[in-house]
Amino acid sequence: MDLLSFLYLPFLAGLILTGIHAYLGVHVVERGVIFVDLSLAQIAALGTTSAYLAGHDLHSPVTYFWSLGFTILGAAIFALTRVHRETRIPQEAIIGIVYAVSAAAAILAMSKAPEGTEHLKDMLVGNILTVSPGTIIKTAILYALVGIFHYIFRRRFLAVSMGQQIPNLKLWDFLFYTSFGFVVTSSVAIAGVLLVFSYLIVPSVAAMLFAQSIGKRLAIGWTMGAIVSALGILASFQYDLPTGATIVCTFGIALLLMAIVWAIRRPRFAA
Amino acid sequence: MRRILILATLLFATGAFAAPLKVVTTISDLASLTKEVGGDRVDVQSVARGYQDPHFVEPKPSFLLLLRNAELLEVVGLELEIGWLPPLLDQSRNNNIRPGAKGYLDLSNGVEIQDRPTGTVNRSMGDVHPLGNPHYWLDPANAVRIAIQIEKKLEELRPADAPYFQQRLNDFKVRINEANKRWTAQLAPYRGAKIVTYHNSWPNFMRRFGINVVGYVEPKPGVPPSPSHTFELINMMKDQKVKAVIMEPYFDAKTPQSIAERSGAKLVVLYPSVGGAKDSSTDDYFKLFDSNVAKLVEALK
Numbered sequence: 001m002d003l004l005s006f007l008y009l010p011f012l013a014g015l016i017l018t019g020i021h022a023y024l025g026v027h028v029v030e031r032g033v034i035f036v037d038l039s040l041a042q043i044a045a046l047g048t049t050s051a052y053l054a055g056h057d058l059h060s061p062v063t064y065f066w067s068l069g070f071t072i073l074g075a076a077i078f079a080l081t082r083v084h085r086e087t088r089i090p091q092e093a094i095i096g097i098v099y100a101v102s103a104a105a106a107i108l109a110m111s112k113a114p115e116g117t118e119h120l121k122d123m124l125v126g127n128i129l130t131v132s133p134g135t136i137i138k139t140a141i142l143y144a145l146v147g148i149f150h151y152i153f154r155r156r157f158l159a160v161s162m163g164q165q166i167p168n169l170k171l172w173d174f175l176f177y178t179s180f181g182f183v184v185t186s187s188v189a190i191a192g193v194l195l196v197f198s199y200l201i202v203p204s205v206a207a208m209l210f211a212q213s214i215g216k217r218l219a220i221g222w223t224m225g226a227i228v229s230a231l232g233i234l235a236s237f238q239y240d241l242p243t244g245a246t247i248v249c250t251f252g253i254a255l256l257l258m259a260i261v262w263a264i265r266r267p268r269f270a271a
Numbered sequence: 272m273r274r275i276l277i278l279a280t281l282l283f284a285t286g287a288f289a290a291p292l293k294v295v296t297t298i299s300d301l302a303s304l305t306k307e308v309g310g311d312r313v314d315v316q317s318v319a320r321g322y323q324d325p326h327f328v329e330p331k332p333s334f335l336l337l338l339r340n341a342e343l344l345e346v347v348g349l350e351l352e353i354g355w356l357p358p359l360l361d362q363s364r365n366n367n368i369r370p371g372a373k374g375y376l377d378l379s380n381g382v383e384i385q386d387r388p389t390g391t392v393n394r395s396m397g398d399v400h401p402l403g404n405p406h407y408w409l410d411p412a413n414a415v416r417i418a419i420q421i422e423k424k425l426e427e428l429r430p431a432d433a434p435y436f437q438q439r440l441n442d443f444k445v446r447i448n449e450a451n452k453r454w455t456a457q458l459a460p461y462r463g464a465k466i467v468t469y470h471n472s473w474p475n476f477m478r479r480f481g482i483n484v485v486g487y488v489e490p491k492p493g494v495p496p497s498p499s500h501t502f503e504l505i506n507m508m509k510d511q512k513v514k515a516v517i518m519e520p521y522f523d524a525k526t527p528q529s530i531a532e533r534s535g536a537k538l539v540v541l542y543p544s545v546g547g548a549k550d551s552s553t554d555d556y557f558k559l560f561d562s563n564v565a566k567l568v569e570a571l572k
Contacts, residue, residue, distance in 0.1 A: 006335045006362065111494065129330050130358035240333040 007233055010243055013131045013139075013190060014229030017199045020143040020183055022221035023150070025204030026214060027161040027176065033091055036078065037184045037200055039099040040177070041193055043074035044185040046102040049109045071185055074098060075177030079170050128191045129236075129243040139186055146179050158214065195244045199225060202251040209262040228254050290314075292429055295341040295368075297352045298325050299545040300408045301378065301417070303556040305345065307443045308422045312432050318359075321546025321553065324521040326493075328355045338363035341374065343428060345421065348379035351405035376424045379405070382413045385474035409543060410475035411451040414556060418443055450557055454564045455480060461571040465511050467504065467536070469518035469527055472543045476563070485511055488518070488527050496526045508534035515570040517541050520548075539570040 028036060047070025051063040081094045150157055153175075160172045187196045203221030211217045231254075232247030239246075291314040296302040302317040309315065316337055319328045325347070338344065338359060346352055360369065368374040384403035407413050422440040426433045462481040469488040477484050486507060490500035507513075508530070516531045516538045518524065524538070531538040541563045542553045553559045 005364075006332065006339075009362070111497070127330055127358070129332065129335075130362045132358070132361060237332040240331050242329050242331055 007237060009131055009133065009136065010128045010233050011229060012136055013128050014233065014247065015226055016136065016140050016143060017187055017191060017196070018203070018222060018225030018229060020147060021187070021196065021199035022203040022225050023147070023218060024180055024183065025200040025202075025221065026207075026217055027157065028180075028200060029204045029208070030161045030163075031091075033078070033095055034201060035092065035099065036095050036177070036180070037188075037197060038193055039078075039095045039102070040071055040074050040181045040184050041188040041196070042099050042102045042106070044068075044071045044181065044188075046070055046106045046109070049106045053109050053112060067185060068182075071181035072178055074102075075174055075181050078177045079174035082170075082173065127244065128195060128247070131190055135190060139190060142186060143183060146183055149179060192244050194248050198248045198251045202228075202255055206255050206258045209258060224254060224258075289429070289431070292343060292425065293341050294343045294345065295337050296345040297347055297356060298408075300556060300559070301345045301347065301421075303545040303559075304408075304414060304418050305421050305425075307556070308418050308436055308440050309425055310435065310439050312429065312435060313425065317546075318356075319544075321542065321544040321548075322520055324519070325351055325544065326354060328352075330355060330359055334359050335363050338368065339365050341365060341368050343374045343376060343424065344368035345376045345378060345424075347405050347408070348377040349384070349402040349405035349407075374428070376420065378417050378420055379403075379407065381420050382407050382416045383410070383475070385478065386471070404471060404474050406472045406543060407475050409473060410479045411447050411454070411560070412479065413475060414447055415444055418447075446557070450560065454560055457564050457568055458482070461568070464515075464571050465513045466515045466517055466571075467508060467513055467530075469516070469522050472519055473517060473541075480564075480567075482567070485513060488516065488522075488530060501526060501530060505530055505534045508536060515539050515567070517567075519543050537570045539566050541566060 028034065044067045047067035048058065048063055050070070051060075051066035052058055054066075056062045056066070077098060078091070078095065081089075081091060153172075156166060156172050157176055159166050160169060160176065166172065184196060187199075191199070203225045204217065206224050207217035207220035211220055228250050229247060232250035233243060235241070235250060236243040236246035289312075291312055292309065294302075294305055294309065294313050294315040296305060296315060296317045298319050299317040299321040302315045305313060305315045318334050318337065319325050344360075346356065366372060370377070379402070384407055387403035388401060408417060418440055422436050425436045429436075458480040463483060465483045465485045466477070467486045467488065468477075468484055471484075471487055471489075471492055473484060486504050488496050488501075488504070490497050513534065513536050516527050516534075516536050518527045518538065518540055520540050520542060524540075528538050530536075542548055542559060545553055545556055545559050547553050547559075548562065551558075552562045
């Protein structure tokens with residue numbers, strides 16, 4: 001019984017993460033910008049590092065605005081570099097470059113401001129096991145606001161992600177990446193990059209096996225995310241494993257099982 | 272029947288039947304010293320394993336349960352555990368072992384601390400512990416000071432067992448003094464020898480036995496080796512005829528290995544904590560020193 005009382009906070013965090021990420025994941029997969037979350041998280045971390053180097057405390061509001069500023073800058077870069085029609089440079093290449101350069105820049109900054117590697121790790125390795133109730137409430141409010149924003153403008157966001165041409169395309173792109181950056185920056189601090197990546201991509205990919213419409217894909221993604229969170233956390237307590245990594249592996253196993261079901265059920269070509 | 276019951280109640284009240292005190296320590300060395308003093312009246316477990324870097328410990332669910340049920344938490348302090356203990360402690364919801372509570376014991380209060388920075392600490396100095404070097408347990412004299420504090424606390428929490436703890440503490444003091452003489456004698460021929468260590472984990476140990484630490488593989492504490500620092504270190508080691516490079520088991524051996532090869536020194540892995548070795552050669556505080564002293568002697572020959 002005692003153990004169960006420790007389960008519910010990580011599980012609650014898992015549900016909140018599922019809620020927003022399974023939704024954003026649909027966009028990310030549609031857009032084909034799979035690694036954009038890693039890239040934005042890394043830019044945010046670079047912002048934090050730079051603020052730290054400039055002499056601000058790691059948890060001060062100033063530092064938060066630095067990281068926000070860098071995230072918005074990243075969003076602007078991604079909004080401006082949609083697949084280029086003349087050069088045909090894929091956006092994923094830009095995302096990869098931004099990731100590598102900002103990761104390397106953060107390492108350089110940290111080598112000047114030691115005590116550093118440790119904090120750099122902190123930024124990208126959250127721990128879902130020890131998430132505090134206060135963080136859960138703050139994050140839930142933030143995600144709800146982003147969710148409402150996306151719900152109000154859902155047609156436009158969806159149209160942009162599906163590659164349709166709408167007026168002010170670049171503006172909507174920018175708004176998408178900015179709100180996305182908001183979410184990813186705080187979820188990475190809670191759960192770490194690996195886990196956030198899984199919450200974002202796996203439910204969306206799994207749902208694509210079984211459904212075409214956005215509504216159905218969301219329903220499948222949310223269900224899967226909730227079940228996997230519960231199973232992963234239970235397994236982590238049962239076998240005493242690091243919680244985040246256990247959930248990631250549970251996502252992998254669940255996706256594999258779903259793919260097997262899909263392969264068996266798939267209508268075969270008539271002989 | 273009634274008499275037996277009364278007798279049982281009396282025995283229980285005097286603590287003779289009391290369950291062992293549940294003690295959790297952050298590192299295995301404190302667990303070993305607690306066992307020395309507490310014997311079978313304590314049930315002690317360490318959060319970090321001996322082979323882990325105590326600066327970084329990956330939180331696992333069992334740690335929460337351990338802390339939840341603990342009656343006493345012993346920490347090294349000096350911010351050694353600052354990166355991982357506070358969130359675990361928050362989450363364990365055990366108010367009896369929070370800092371300031373009766374069941375919380377910070378052992379850095381009554382020991383001799385090295386490298387206490389004078390003046391202000393700033394970030395250009397690296398990952399310096401502003402309160403002093405937290406690796407203070409690697410000195411038999413400090414082990415005694417730690418054991419004394421543990422004994423006091425155990426007495427406070429289990430007054431009925433006070434004579435038992437006192438007797439065990441005295442016994443421990445005798446044994447550690449004898450062992451210390453033996454270790455000092457083993458290392459006596461190498462007094463003043465120069466060595467380089469990876470991290471600054473050994474100031475207490477080396478000072479106790481008169482070994483001179485003249486440099487570190489890390490350019491600054493917590494910062495991985497850089498090319499120019501490594502180059503200068505190798506030249507300095509050749510100049511000063513440094514005989515050994517000491518590293519902890521949880522660092523990458525590549526850089527220290529190449530430094531040792533190019534400077535003609537020997538690379539030695541010493542264990543900074545009880546239980547660090549895969550075999551049983553470092554399973555308690557005495558064995559840990561036996562093993563480290565023997566390896567150091569071998570390297571300095």
